[in-house]
Amino acid sequence: MHPTRRAMLQSIGGGFGTVVLAGLLEHAGLLNTAAAADARAGGNSLKPRQGHFPGKAKAVIQLCQNGGPSQMDLFDNKPELSKRSGQPHPEEVEVFQLGNKNVLMGTPFQFAKHGQCGMELSELIPHLAGVSDDLCLVRSMFTENNNHPFALNMLQTGKTFNGRPAMGSWIGYALGTENQDLPCYIVLRDPAGYNTSGKMVWSSGWLPAVYQGTEFSSSGTPVLHLNPARPVTPESQTRSRRFLQELNSIHLEQHSGESELEARIQNFELAARMQLTATQVLDLKSETESTRKLYGLNSPATAGYGTRCLMARRLVESGVRFVQVFPPLDPSFQPWDNHSNLKNDLRKICGYVDQPSAALITDLKQRGLLDDVIVMWTGEFGRLPITEGTDGRDHNRHAFSTLMAGGGFKAGHIHGATDEFGYKSVENRVSVPDLHATILHQLGIDHTKLTFTHSGRPERLTDPDVTGARVVEKLLA
């Protein structure tokens, strides 16, 4: 044992700086392995670690369909709504915008049953319909706010207000990540710009900064400057980096507990490791023509989102813990927000998103990865059964549909139901915190035990004492 060195390590803060320093000391032969492992158990390491129990799944791909996809036009056929289209809704409906008539509007789209499970889905999503036997469709989701930014916060962080850590950050905090050469949480958005709330959506809040989402570009080179702009020998590069870290570690001693400083130190290490693997992992040229076609890379409509879905597969395949994919910014930065012109705009966004989303599931399955990877396809809320203007639907927090696939979620399964018009979830209702709890459970994390003390309170993603979140066993195989 080396009590003095251990004491020294503890004295400089016990955060990740400790871990980096431990690595440096270990490298220099100054620290025995047991002490190094001890130091690594600190709360902001990227090293993979066990959850509370063995999990079914290892990684999550969140296909974040922001804007509020219309459940009654895509996933939740309502014959009664179609039958009574044009008649008043018998109750007062909670609306968000002016210009809503309390008049029911049936879906203009055809539904049909698909797969052996007979899942009823809309004509707008033929590709997802093609993988219906792999889907777990939750028709009884509900959330707490009718406004995009707040509902997105809810979806991401479990609460409607700003400033809390995203689910992906919580998962990184709990489990670290399998691939030490890439960030634990990677974000892929439309290169044209940001979706609602921009970078806030993948913030680590008050969790250590190392768990925040890292953007990779899905256009051109995913990560710039992997190699020095001017020739430097690899040895010299390594020595320079080590030296930088040594100096930064000295500085950190006087600033223990500053999570951003620790994360910055760690990022130089991670950046160096990325240099070796990122290019290879993200080189889509090595994919076969049939795979590229599967994701729609050959068509302008699907190439952008398809590229991101394919990148997501490659990333989880290589051991990244959490990947978040955003849809195109078309018709708007909230592409599913069909307040008007629903018939055309919904068809348009489905045309971009349907094929690549289904391709991801097919591809993961073909590679035997679907058991290990949870795919989550959801918006922040749903839409109303009544007409807004002449041809739109307003926001609806009382009901929306979510697709889950893989990771031990029941395949070819439909859970829950909405009322006769699709306005409210009524049967086997699932809250957003319930869904979070269930995803954590599949990853081997007990949501009641995953805590981080912030301002003296042991915080949880699901805050079960307040939200009553519970694992929805019925969703699980």
Added chain:
Amino acid sequence: MKHMAKAILVLLALLVSWCGSATRTFAAPIDYERDIKPLLKQRCASCHGALKQEADLRLDAGALVPPEIRSEILKRVASNDESERMPPEGPRLTAEQIAALREWIAADAPFPENEIVPTKPAEHWSFQPVKRPLLPTSKHEHPIDAFLFGQRDAPPRVTAEALLRRVHLDLIGLPPTIAEQDAFATEGKLLESIIDGLLARPEYGERWARHWLDVARYADSNGYERDAEKPFVWRYRDYVIEALNNDKPFDRFIVEQIAGDELPDASLETNIAAGFLRLGAWDDQPGDPATDRYDQLDDVVSTTSQAFLGLTIGCARCHDHKLEPLSTRDYYSLVAVFNPLQRPHSGITDLAVKVGETDVYAWRETSANAPATHILIRGSATRPGERVEPAVPAILVQQQPAFAPNGEKSTGRRLALAKWIADENNPLTARVIVNRVWQQHFGEGIVSTASDFGLMGARPTHPELLDWLAHWFMHDAQWSLKRLHRLMLTSRAWQAPKNAESVVRYRRLEVEAIRDSMLAVSGRLNPKRFGPSFRPAIPLAAIEANSDKEKIWTPSEEPEASRRSIYVFIKRGLIVPMFETLDIADANSSCQQRQVTTVAPQALTLFNGEFTQQQSRTLAERLRREAGDDVDRQISLAWRLALCREPSEVERTKLREFIERESLEACCRVVLNLNEFVYPE
């Protein structure tokens, strides 16, 4: 037959409701949170709630229901007379709901003691007049310290070197030179004189203009498909720099930006200032021109209200604000203020206007007759509703300002609005700007949501301090930002070490200050001021997928390329990667505070990118030139230039070893990447 069926239905309904209530009464007593509160919220609060109080009555929480109207409530909800039944809209309350209310009232209408009652908007703190609170009893003379520490001791000061570096980076965005460090050490200069010296330097405006450009959503291009350059927009950027350097009173600064062309003493300068209104994105080939026009006006209304008033009124474009006391009427009344503005353009070509001989990028108003403005139903340009006249948000005034025509060439509407905003009786304006300045100096605002002082915004952590500062700023400092800086920076609170307990926060430098510091340290900084923006080199890999060659610019050559970052061309569709990775503000809308992300691509950019490598080489040359071949002197110089201090013995030993083994260039690259370099003490 029909009547019979109806009667049976009513009977059934009664039976069901009776069974329902009986069962519930028996099994579970009325639960306020479960049975009453949601009912009040859903069926009463829209007319009798925090945002609206018909009949001066609030019914959105148990605590607010006056005991004397309890029986009236029961009578009204159960009434068969449609003219008196409540709620007047939507379906009747169900028999079960009425029974629950009756039972609750019978039990003396209990509610939890700690029930949170939303405040009435008119009573919201930021809508109240700014009054000067008395200074608290304190051992500290400095008002800020008196409010923050009272009778407690102030925290210690950081070291003199750290303070010198902090004040330089804060005020001018550049580290102190060796000469400045020497003068500080040998002449024993007072911090006050350093502050005054820095505020008098032109670099002050170049630093602080950037903060305002974030709020003003400044960019050099229009965004969208073609993303064309905004002609001569840089004159607005230069105007801001000069206004700050001249310490233009902030109230005047406001008026010039909103109505510089309408002022009785309008000048070229004030016309340029009004370019503020035209900085937003512009779709030069909109699919739907009518909607596009309102998109442009929305950009103007939203930016103006956020920047000066800290109000998020943009949400009221399509619906009464759900969370703020701002209606669509308020919103379109502000649209009416700006609706007379016309955008000079020829087809898809954006045009400047001539003011005298000079091209100015601003809107144009040519007539005293304003076009009619209507409320648009759910924001749709094709569905005009009621006509509105120009007005300011009703919640903020007892009496509307007069919107009177201004000669023959303009409606004078903007001037009226600007004067109302810049008036010392406006409750928001001074609070908002004082808080913005505080946020930049201390890392976090007294109100942490710097552009949202509404009901949903954060509450001030020190309300009295904020009000004292706002009042002092208007009345004592006469809206002088330089005096405000001086006041904040002379406080012990600001001079404290940054840690978890201190008011002043540890925060990474903005990308502009990082880049400018590197240039200053390497000695390559080109101090050229003003004029058209320059275009930094963009790594080829970042644009290899870009098929539109028009979008790729020819990079500026040296020494143009080494100017300060405030002069970098900001192209909405192609942000320079180093700036994007290091969290430059998104210019699509007003930015209240930069986010600070900490991700690996930043390490790659700063460690491997061409820019740092170039500065490392230049710095190494400088060290050899100025310190000679003596490694110890080189080390000292590097450390003092970059960090404003001598290295410790441990650091010195390590540095010497490293330079001997590697190279001075490699050492310089490490120095420019240090945590301490980008996170000043």
